[in-house]
Amino acid sequence: MKINGQAFRTIWLKDGDSTCVQIIDQRFLPHRFVIEDLHNVAEAADAIREMHVRGAPLIGATAAFGMYLACLEAKDKKDKQQWLHQAAQLLKSTRPTAVDLAWAVDRQLAILANHSDLPNKIDHSLAEAQNICTLSVEACLDIGKNGLAIIQQLHTQKKDAPINILTHCNAGWLACVDHGTATAPIYAAHDSGIPVHVWVDETRPRNQGARLTAWELQQHGVPHTIIADNTGGHLMQHGMVDMVIVGSDRTTRCGDVANKIGTYLKALAAKDNDIPFYVALPSSSIDWKLRDGLKEIPIEQRGDEEVKYIQGMEGGELKSVLLSPAESPAANFGFDVTPARLVTGLITERGVCGATEKELIQLFPEH
Ligand code: MRU
Numbered sequence: 001m002k003i004n005g006q007a008f009r010t011i012w013l014k015d016g017d018s019t020c021v022q023i024i025d026q027r028f029l030p031h032r033f034v035i036e037d038l039h040n041v042a043e044a045a046d047a048i049r050e051m052h053v054r055g056a057p058l059i060g061a062t063a064a065f066g067m068y069l070a071c072l073e074a075k076d077k078k079d080k081q082q083w084l085h086q087a088a089q090l091l092k093s094t095r096p097t098a099v100d101l102a103w104a105v106d107r108q109l110a111i112l113a114n115h116s117d118l119p120n121k122i123d124h125s126l127a128e129a130q131n132i133c134t135l136s137v138e139a140c141l142d143i144g145k146n147g148l149a150i151i152q153q154l155h156t157q158k159k160d161a162p163i164n165i166l167t168h169c170n171a172g173w174l175a176c177v178d179h180g181t182a183t184a185p186i187y188a189a190h191d192s193g194i195p196v197h198v199w200v201d202e203t204r205p206r207n208q209g210a211r212l213t214a215w216e217l218q219q220h221g222v223p224h225t226i227i228a229d230n231t232g233g234h235l236m237q238h239g240m241v242d243m244v245i246v247g248s249d250r251t252t253r254c255g256d257v258a259n260k261i262g263t264y265l266k267a268l269a270a271k272d273n274d275i276p277f278y279v280a281l282p283s284s285s286i287d288w289k290l291r292d293g294l295k296e297i298p299i300e301q302r303g304d305e306e307v308k309y310i311q312g313m314e315g316g317e318l319k320s321v322l323l324s325p326a327e328s329p330a331a332n333f334g335f336d337v338t339p340a341r342l343v344t345g346l347i348t349e350r351g352v353c354g355a356t357e358k359e360l361i362q363l364f365p366e367h
Pocket of ligand 1: 055056098168170171175176180248
């Protein structure tokens with residue numbers, strides 16, 4: 001994706017220093033573009049836990065690079081096996097909902113198990129981290145093509161009127177390595193000349209929509225409007241939304257979808273108004289071991305300060321201000337589960353399918 005005309009991914013190996021991984025520290029967006037250096041697995045884990053990076057595919061890519069950094073650190077460790085095992089546990093413990101995290105760490109562990117000497121472990125873990133990034137970029141591009149077909153169909157039905165798409169949270173290139181999941185079809189449609197307009201849910205409490213999705217769309221020149229989280233239902237009732245596209249942190253083999261808190265309410269409103277509700281996701285976000293999302297997907301709970309305070313820019317400085325009575329407790333559930341019955345379709349890298357085990361297995365017969 002281009003920022004002020006310069007191409008960026010969200011994570012990369014530092015030019016000229018293969019011991020350093022660089023990320024965009026998303027806590028400062030859209031106000032400041034800050035690049036952060038990660039030198040060890042503890043810094044990688046911290047970047048995931050404290051949401052310098054976030055979004056399921058990017059969490060996975062960062063964890064993969066975290067395992068590479070752990071291999072570099074293993075030089076100074078007495079029991080290298082035990083160190084790598086601890087590093088994997090540390091990374092996996094940072095955020096519980098997005099399954100890409102465990103998927104990426106487990107891929108690294110499988111590769112490390114095939115190589116006994118450390119120089120080989122280092123080389124292969126770096127290659128795998130880069131491979132995971134490439135897989136993510138390719139999957140997002142294919143999701144874009146597959147989702148574009150749906151938008152093209154709506155465009156034909158609506159003649160030349162703009163297609164209004166509602167999205168929640170940030171499932172854009174900032175949540176991935178490039179292109180995004182939910183945004184990939186939107187960028188593809190915009191680039192192919194279809195007039196699209198995006199309703200961007202602000203996504204309290206961390207405002208990933210207002211801060212990140214709006215910034216991304218603006219950088220790419222896609223018309224959009226930020227809305228307060230409770231607005232979507234009203235817009236749907238008045239024919240102002242043609243489709244919803246969201247991302248996913250973990251989808252079960254039966255098609256239940258965990259995504260940012262508030263997604264479920266948008267799915268309910270979409271169902272009530274006969275509006276197609278699509279989930280765009282790479283297969284790395286599918287947890288093939290789980291069937292029942294409501295019972296089995298772990299839902300992250302974060303600190304109450306994210307609800308009670310709001311962050312913004314004033315006088316060139318990022319500030320946090322208290323919104324609520326200081327003593328009032330707040331609850332901060334990070335994700336909710338949208339049952340498969342509310343999902344019109346899953347847009348994956350292999351094609352679009354219904355949110356059912358049968359249709360998912362048709363696309364991914366190896367599972
Ligand atoms: O808490 P976050 O910002 O990591 O949550 C991100 C989301 O919920 C995204 O929609 C999801 O990870 C899909 S990203 C392509």
